[in-house]
Amino acid sequence: MNEDKLRAEDLYNKIIPVHLDANFFFERAVRSLDRNHYDKALKYFGKAVEYEPENPVNHCNVAGIMSEMGDFSGSNAVLAQVLKDIDPAMTECYYYMANNFANMEQFEEAEKALVTYLEEDSEGQFLEEAEEMMDLLHYELNRPAKLHRIKSREGMVEHENARALLEEGKFAQAVDILEEIVKNYPDFLSARNNLALAYYYVGLFDRAKETIGEVLEQEPGNLHGLCNLAIFYQHEHNMTELAPLVRTLTVTIPFHQEHVFKLATTMGILGQHEVAYRHFRRLLKDEDMNSDPSLYHYTAAAAFNCERYVDAERCWKFAQKLDPESDVPKFFLSQLHQFQAGTSVQPKISYHYHLPFEEQLKLWELDGDQMTEEIRHNPLIRSSFFWALRHGDVGTKLQVIQAFAWIADDEVKQALLVFIQEPDEDIELKEAAMFVLQGMGIDRETLLLDDSEESSQDSVKDNLLPEDCNWQLVVNKTLEMMGRSSLNQQEDVQRLWTEFLNKSYPDTPQLHHMEAWSAALEYWSSKIYGDSITYEEVAKRYGLSVSTVSRYARRMDRVCHMKGRKRSLL
Incomplete structure (x- = not known):
């Protein structure tokens, strides 16, 4: 009897209990897929749905198997149910549905689903595949899709526009765009870095440093931010802060081309020519970059400034070969030869790929x-x-x-x-x-x-293009909206607007949105008289959004430095 009992206990101890849950059936489904047993995989994924009906991934797995088995319509029905009843935020379902519609040659429906995916999905997991499918649909429908935005790339187009404006020297316009991007996408550090540079170019050095501080607060090791901060410290002659930062940058070895180039140019500006030369040499080994004559000039400038004259001559000759129409390599080769011949003092070589201003x-x-x-x-x-x-x-x-x-x-x-x-x-x-x-x-x-005030106003009139001659209407609208105001206040409104237009030149704004400029003018005119007016109050009276009023007011502040001004300063 005891022996039979022991055998029963041994047998029980050898039994492995099976916990039937969603994970159990998921694993069985995956094994079936590995063996190409789609029927079994579909059954097991279906059982996983029964155990966890609120888990959208289980439903998507079912839809995926149905699609693999050619049941595209059934697959889309499951995906539509996920979006309607389980998780409307699971935007990748639209991408899956677009694939199914395309397989059924329902290209119009595929386009609708794909556009919805691109416009609503913030992660961009299938962005590359979606763009390839968009090309296919363009071919099949013989027209481009009506795509208004790509949510996972929000801010990117605007950022590229702002970068182009910076390269063209249109700094005030770049500031406008970059401020809006940073406001809408606080984590967009590239835009924040470029905003700091734009502030620097227009002379707002405090704002430039503050903006770089915001970058480094979010990402202390941000290389662009550290390089920009070093340049700002040099501008201020703040050697106390600059010295440890330069030591950090000197031992930094970036991997990406863009970071290498940024660090190389920064070290050149800071006078660390040996470090700059080392990084520029790395870039010349890259086949994607070594056909750029300006890169050979940068390398030559770094080489000359650290007394590597043979290397400098070789690089300028390469630049001349790549860009035979340019006077830049010829000029610096001439400077080098004159110095080597002892007929001139050692010149200061700029890293900019153009002739010195003189x-x-x-x-x-x-x-x-x-x-x-x-x-x-x-x-x-x-x-x-x-x-x-x-x-x-x-x-x-x-x-x-x-x-x-x-x-x-x-x-x-x-x-x-x-x-x-x-x-x-x-x-x-x-x-x-x-x-x-x-x-x-x-x-x-x-x-x-x-x-005189009259002459000042005349000069502003001449600054503006014919279509912008409604500049005086802004003042008229402001005075009308302000209602009863003293003669002094009316004169101050006129002077402030004239000052803004004059100081904005040659980037004098387009005045098509007269109400927005009028609202900004009233806001600052009231502020300098000590009124506790807010953007919300002004926006409500003019029928504008708060963001519009604040954007135009910030533009005036950048030009006229309005914050803290009192009437006596007008």
């Missing part, structure tokens, strides 16, 4: 028509001239004014008219500007009257 001016002195043509067709050069007139040192501003004498078009005239009205500008520079203006046919007596 040399460009010498060439243009010989051929003013060439300069005018080049600036007319190169917005970056033109923008850099106007930026230098506002933010350069005294010597640079004088050279720009002299260059403007050769260009002598309407934009130059208006830029110089605004320049001579600036109270803080150097007297000798103003005299030089007035001399150029006299050469353009404006008599000196008229120029001396330009400090």
Whole structure:
């Protein structure tokens, strides 16, 4: 008896209990799939659904097997049920449905499902495959899909536009776009980095540093942020903060091309030419980049600045071979040979792939028509001239004014008219500007009257394009909306708007959205009188969104530095 009992216990201990749950049937389904037993796999996935009916993945597995078995319509029915009853946020179901519709040659329905996937899915798991399917549907339907956005790439198109504006020197416009991107996508660190650079270019150094601080707070090791911060420290001559940061960057070895290039150019700007040369050499080994003449110039500049003259000569010769029409490699080869021959002191070689400003001016002195043509067709050069007139040192501003004498078009005239009205500008520079203006046919007596309010307003009128001549309507609308106001306040509104238009030049805004500019003008006019007005109050009265009013007000603040101003400063 005891022996039989022991045998029964031994037998019981050898039995492995089976827990029938969703995972059990999922594993059985996967094994069946590995053996190409689709019928069994479908049955097991169906049992998993019975055990966990609220789990959308189980339903999608069923839909996937049905699709593999050719039941595309049944598969879509299951996917539609997932979206309707179980998890509407499971947007990848639309991609699966598009595949099923395409297999049934229902291309219109496939397009609808695919567009919904691209416009609603934020993860982009099947983005590459979806774009390939979009090409197929374009071919089958003989027309492009009506796709308004790709949610998983939100902000990317706008960011590329902003980067293009930065490259063209249109910094204020880039700031507008980048601020909006950063507001809508706070984790978009590339946009935040470029916003910092845009602030730097327009002279808002405090905001630039603050924005970089926001980048590094989210990602302390962000290489672009660290490089930008180092350049800002150098601009401030803050050696205490710069020195440890340079030590960190010196031992950093980035992997991606973009990061290598950023670090190389930054180290060159910081005077760490040996480190810059090492990174530029790495880039020259990359087949995707070694046909760029500017890269050979950067490498040559780094080599020359760390006394590797043979390497510098070789790189400039490569650049000349790749870009035979350019004067840049020829000029720097000449500089190198003169220095080696002892006929000149060691020159300071810039990393920029263009002639030094002084040399460009010498060439243009010989051929003013060439300069005018080049600036007319190169917005970056033109923008850099106007930026230098506002933010350069005294010597640079004088050279720009002299260059403007050769260009002598309407934009130059208006830029110089605004320049001579600036109270803080150097007297000798103003005299030089007035001399150029006299050469353009404006008599000196008229120029001396330009400090009056009427002359200031006239210059603004001339700044604007014909379609923008509703500039005065903005002031009229503001005064109308403000209701009863004192004569002093009316004059201050007029002066503030005139100041904004003058200081915005040559990036004077388009004034098609008059109500938004009027709302921003009222907001700041009220603020400088000490009123506790809010964006919400102004937006409600003008019938605008709060974001619109704040965006236009921020544009005025960037130009006129409104925060903290009181009436006495107007």
